[in-house]
Amino acid sequence: MPVNQESPAFIALVQASAGAAGAVFASLVLQPVEVAKTRIQISHEGDDSTLETMRKIAVADGPLGLWLGAGGKCTENGAKNFAYFYIYDWMNAVVKQYMAVTTSAKLVLGYVAGVGNTLINMPLEVISTKMQLDDAKGLGTLGMLRRIIQDDGVGALYTGLGYNIALCINPAIQNTILDKLKETILRQMKRRNPEVTPALTAFQAFTLGAFAKAVATVVTYPLVRLKTNLPLGRSCSCVDMIP
Template sequence: MALSKPMEMMAAATAAGVGGFLSTSILYPLDTLKTRIQSGASLLPEEEEGDAPAKNRQVALLKSLYQGIQYKAAESSTSKFLYFYAYTMLAQMVAPKDGKPIGTLTDLGIGYLSELCHLPITMPMELVGTRMQTGSEAGSILQILRNIVKESGVGGLYKGLGAYFVLCLQPAIQYTVFERLKGMYLRKFKQASQALGALEVRLKL
């Protein structure tokens, strides 16, 4: 049975959210190391550096690699959920009534707007997760958010927002290319299936 449009949007968004959560959780230690190296932060917590036994340093490093995972996983699942919910909704709104696929430029525009829509929610979440990863700040999410607002005002939660107006093109391009390649493959697969079906009919005759 075909899904209704609201159910289709929810199904696509939920699947994307779960996928984002799982991928972030699995790759989180590598992401933490990358973030620390890029920011110049120490790989080990400060209290475990120096003369601490090697075993203690290894255990501390392993634990610290998962520091802030709850915030990053929540940010990833939220961004993916909202992106695909917005994308599916907008695609249904502008889809041609004759059943033809959405044009490439329109698809890019939809992807761009879908990526923009979750930034007001996910940018502060990403900032908290990054601070936890680098060990530059500890505490609850509310404490970290209060400290950021105290230091830089509300605008501090959205540092680098201008760059995102360009970066939002990346997922839009990725998803558009994916959809185009998928469409090409499905058309070729359909043609191959039809040719195979015609051959089977001839053999039966």
């Protein structure tokens, strides 16, 4: 049976697969920074820079210590990006068949996709965060899953669910900003050269994505900081986040 390449499901599958592959590669490359960030966020002092924290980890645990929990993080981010982009692009394609997708509509679609993604993949996030700690050495993803369930019960896999639901605005903001920037740039390129179909270069796409992610992260970072402490079993409240 031939595949309908114009169907919302097929378009969503292509976008989701590309997003998942990119996320796995980025996670592998950036894992040392992720490990250092997690260590800084759970420390009481927080005085060391990212590079200094990475140096201390490499000295104490060897270079491979910087990739502690890489398997879990790659699995988490690959699954999260696949689920998010599949839900988002499928809904976006369906809505386009009936109405123009405005900026506010994209923000809503992004948030709904984020909520669905969170409900599916939150256990992987809890597991990958715990695997970046010192006491997780030698444990794989399944080993950490068993430890969490044995020690704290299945409910621990959804610790901080409320904060994660709130943080679904992060990818919504990121993708809305990215889409608007892409539309603006492509429109300008088309205006300058109407005979050529405009397309972003890899560098342009990377730069726009990084900028959109930075804006979304700055807006939601207080919740990110709070959420990081929750899977670690710390008692933490919103008051604790006030300097």
